[in-house]
Amino acid sequence: MxxxxxxxxxxxxxxxxxHRAASIFVRKDHRQNIDDVKERLKDIRSNVRxxxxxxxxxxxxxxxxxxxxxxxxxxxxxxxxxxxxKVAGDINLASINKSNIVINELRPExxxxxxxxxxxxxxxxxxxxxxxFQKKVEDYWSLPGMHGRNLIESFGIRKTMYKIPSPxxxxxxxxxxxxxxxxxxxxxxxxxxxSNISRDLDQAKKIILVASLEKITKTREEALLHxxxxxxxxxxxxxxxxxxxxxxxxDFDTLPIVDGQNREIHVVILDNGRxxxxxxxxxxxxxxxxxxxxxxxxxxGQHLLLERGMVYSPKNYLLGFLQGWLPSxxxxxxxxxxxxECPVEIDIPMLLWRSQLEHYEHHKRSWKKRMLDDPEILAxxxxxxxxxxxxxxxxxxxxVLMQVFTGVHRNxxxxxxxxxxxxxxxxxxxxx
Amino acid sequence: xxxKIVYYTGCFADYYGxxxxxxxxxxxxxxxxEVIVPDTKxxxxxxxxxxxxxxxxxNFEFNTRVxxxxxxxxxxxxxxxxxxxxMLRREGLPFFDSxxxxxxxxxxxxxxxxxxxxxxxxxxxxDFGSMPIRVFYHNPCHLRVQNLTAAVDLMKLIPDLxxxxxxxNCCGMGGSYGMKKQNYDRSKEIAQKIWDEVKAxxxxxxxxxxxxxxxxxxxxxxxxxxxxxxxxxxxxxxxKAREAA
Numbered sequence: 221m222x223x224x225x226x227x228x229x230x231x232x233x234x235x236x237x238x239h240r241a242a243s244i245f246v247r248k249d250h251r252q253n254i255d256d257v258k259e260r261l262k263d264i265r266s267n268v269r270x271x272x273x274x275x276x277x278x279x280x281x282x283x284x285x286x287x288x289x290x291x292x293x294x295x296x297x298x299x300x301x302x303x304x305x306k307v308a309g310d311i312n313l314a315s316i317n318k319s320n321i322v323i324n325e326l327r328p329e330x331x332x333x334x335x336x337x338x339x340x341x342x343x344x345x346x347x348x349x350x351x352x353f354q355k356k357v358e359d360y361w362s363l364p365g366m367h368g369r370n371l372i373e374s375f376g377i378r379k380t381m382y383k384i385p386s387p388x389x390x391x392x393x394x395x396x397x398x399x400x401x402x403x404x405x406x407x408x409x410x411x412x413x414x415s416n417i418s419r420d421l422d423q424a425k426k427i428i429l430v431a432s433l434e435k436i437t438k439t440r441e442e443a444l445l446h447x448x449x450x451x452x453x454x455x456x457x458x459x460x461x462x463x464x465x466x467x468x469x470x471d472f473d474t475l476p477i478v479d480g481q482n483r484e485i486h487v488v489i490l491d492n493g494r495x496x497x498x499x500x501x502x503x504x505x506x507x508x509x510x511x512x513x514x515x516x517x518x519x520x521g522q523h524l525l526l527e528r529g530m531v532y533s534p535k536n537y538l539l540g541f542l543q544g545w546l547p548s549x550x551x552x553x554x555x556x557x558x559x560x561e562c563p564v565e566i567d568i569p570m571l572l573w574r575s576q577l578e579h580y581e582h583h584k585r586s587w588k589k590r591m592l593d594d595p596e597i598l599a600x601x602x603x604x605x606x607x608x609x610x611x612x613x614x615x616x617x618x619x620v621l622m623q624v625f626t627g628v629h630r631n632x633x634x635x636x637x638x639x640x641x642x643x644x645x646x647x648x649x650x651x652x
Numbered sequence: 653x654x655x656k657i658v659y660y661t662g663c664f665a666d667y668y669g670x671x672x673x674x675x676x677x678x679x680x681x682x683x684x685x686e687v688i689v690p691d692t693k694x695x696x697x698x699x700x701x702x703x704x705x706x707x708x709x710x711n712f713e714f715n716t717r718v719x720x721x722x723x724x725x726x727x728x729x730x731x732x733x734x735x736x737x738x739m740l741r742r743e744g745l746p747f748f749d750s751x752x753x754x755x756x757x758x759x760x761x762x763x764x765x766x767x768x769x770x771x772x773x774x775x776x777x778x779d780f781g782s783m784p785i786r787v788f789y790h791n792p793c794h795l796r797v798q799n800l801t802a803a804v805d806l807m808k809l810i811p812d813l814x815x816x817x818x819x820x821n822c823c824g825m826g827g828s829y830g831m832k833k834q835n836y837d838r839s840k841e842i843a844q845k846i847w848d849e850v851k852a853x854x855x856x857x858x859x860x861x862x863x864x865x866x867x868x869x870x871x872x873x874x875x876x877x878x879x880x881x882x883x884x885x886x887x888x889x890x891x892k893a894r895e896a897a
Binding site for chain 1: 663668677702743747824829833867870
C-alpha cells in the first residue's frame with residue numbers, strides 16, 4: 221500500500237496519571253495549568269476561525285501528497301453519504317464512531333442510502349467482562365479529580381499507525397469522524413475510550429475518515445492538544461453518556477476474515493453549511509473543539525439525548541438547527557451554564573437566541589407565543605382585578621381555558637396578583 | 653442621607669413580590685443609601701425568550717435610557733432579579749448595543765453582590781437580631797453563571813440563622829419556560845432533584861433570589877419562599893425589636 225497520513229490514537233488512563241501525580245519526580249512546573257491549556261486552545265482555534273479557507277486548502281494539499289488515500293470534498297451530508305455508498309460498493313455494513321458529525325449529520329443520510337450503521341462503541345460496552353467494565357468506569361470517574369494536577373498527561377498517544385495492517389480484514393466499511401487533523405502534514409488524531417477506533421482501523425475493508433472545519437488545526441502539535449483537550453474538558457460528558465442506550469448493536473468481530481490486500485482509506489472533508497455559517501455571524505461556533513463540556517450542566521441535555529439519540533451538546537443542538545436537521549432550539553431554557561463550561565468561552569446562549577430570533581424574522585410566531593411575550597401587560601391586568609384575578613386563575617375551568625388559549629399548563633403554579641404593588645406602596649407613602 | 657442608589661425593580665418585585673422591593677428599600681436605607689426608583693419597563697428577557705426582538709429592543713432601549721440618566725451622577729444600579737440583572741449586564745448588549753447600554757451594564761450589580769462588597773469594605777450594617785431558622789438556599793442559574801452566591805455569605809452573618817444546604821442545580825423553570833404546556837413535564841423532572849433535597853432538609857425557609865425559581869420550589873414542596881433580602885430585612889427588624897425591648 222502507498223503512503224498514508226500518520227494516524228495517532230490518544231487514550232486516557234487515570235491509573236498512569238495517579239502514579240505520575242504521586243511521583244516525587246514530577247516537578248510542579250512540569251504540570252500544565254488548566255487555564256494555560258484553555259488560553260492555548262483559544263489561540264489555536266481563533267487562528268483556524270480566522271484563516272479557515274487557507275487552512276482547508278493547505279489540508280487538501282497535504283493530503284494530496286499521500287498516494288494511499290483518496291480525498292474528496294463534500295458540500296453537504298447527502299453528497300458525503302452518496303460518496304461513501306459508492307465507495308462501499310456491494311458492502312452494506314458500516315461501523316461508525318461516536319462522532320457528532322457522523323452520528324448527527326451523516327448517519328441519517330447513510331441509512332437512507334441503504335447502509336446499515338452500528339456504533340461499535342456500545343457493542344464493546346455490552347461485551348465487557350463485568351470486572352473489567354467496573355474497573356474502566358472507576359478509572360474514568362477518577363479522571364475529573366485530576367484537574368489541577370497533571371490531567372493533561374492522562375491523555376497520551378497510545379498508538380501510532382503509519383500503515384494499515386491486513387491480517388484482520390473483514391467485510392465492512394468504517395466511517396470515522398476524526399477528532400483532529402493537522403493542515404500542515406495531514407496527520408490524523410482520534411480520541412479513543414474503548415478499542416472501537418483501533419479495531420475499525422485494523423479490520424474494516426474500507427475506511428472513510430470524515431473531517432470538518434472544527435477538526436482542522438494548523439500543526440500536528442496543535443492537533444494533539446486539541447484531541448487531548450477534548451478528553452480533559454469533555455470527561456464528564458463522556459461519563460454522562462454511559463447510560464443505557466436503546467441502540468442496535470452488532471458484533472463486527474464475528475465477521476469472517478477476508479483478503480486484506482486492497483484495503484482503502486478515503487478522507488471526506490465535509491462542509492455541510494459551515495462555510496455559510498462562518499459568513500453569517502456564527503463563526504465563533506468553530507472555536508469549538510467538540511469536547512461537549514457545554515453539555516455537562518445542561519438541564520435539558522439528557523432529555524434530548526434520550527429522545528433523539530443524537531450526540532448531544534448545546535452546541536450540537538444549535539448546529540443541528542442551523543444545518544436544518546433539528547426543527548427548533550426551543551428546548552433550551554437559557555440557563556447560560558453552557559457558556560460558563562465552554563473552555564474556549566463560546567457564547568452559546570447568545571448564538572441560540574440569535575438563531576431563534578433570525579428564524580422568526582421569516583416565520584410567523586404562534587399566538588400562544590405572543591400571549592406570553594409581555595408578562596408586564598398580563599401583570600398589570602391581573603393587578604387591576606386583584607384579588608379576583610388570583611382567585612379566577614386558581615379555578616380549574618379557567619386553568620383549562622388558559623392552557624388552550626395561552627399554552628400555560630393547567631397545573632402551573634402561577635404567582636398571586638396583588639392590588640398593592642411595590643410602586644403603589646412607594647408612591648402611597650410606604651404604608652402597608 | 654448622601655449616598656444614592658438606583659433600583660431596577662423588574663416585574664416580579666413590583667407586581668408579584670412587592671415584599672422583595674420593600675425589603676430592598678429598607679435594607680439599603682439601613683446601609684445609608686437613598687433609593688431612587690425610576691419608571692422602567694420589563695427588562696426584555698421574556699420577549700427575547702418568546703422571539704419578539706422588536707418588543708425586547710423597545711423595552712431594553714427604554715430601560716437603558718432611563719437608567720443611564722438616573723445613574724448619570726455616578727450612582728450604581730441594583731437589581732433584585734437575577735434574570736433582569738443578566739439582561740442589563742450582558743445578555744442585551746450583543747443585540748442592542750449603545751453607549752447608554754454599555755454605561756448601564758458597567759453600573760449594574762445584583763443587590764446581594766453589592767451588599768457583600770460593602771461588607772468586604774467594612775461598610776455593611778451588621779445590626780442583625782437573632783433569627784433561629786434553618787434555611788435552604790437555591791442559587792438561580794442567572795446568578796450561578798455569574799459566579800454569584802453572595803446571598804449565602806450575607807445570610808450567614810445573621811445570628812442563629814443556619815444555612816443548612818446550598819443548591820446550585822437548575823430548577824427547570826426558566827421564566828415562563830416551565831409553565832408552557834410543551835415544557836411542563838420536562839421542567840418538573842428537572843426540578844425533582846431540588847424538591848427532594850428541600851424535603852429532606854427540613855427547613856423553615858427556602859431562600860432564593862429568583863421569583864420563578866421560588867414558584868417552582870414552592871410548587872413541589874409547599875415550602876415558605878423568601879428572597880434573601882427579605883431574610884436580611886427581618887433580621888434588621890429583629891434587632892430593632894430587641895433594642896426597643
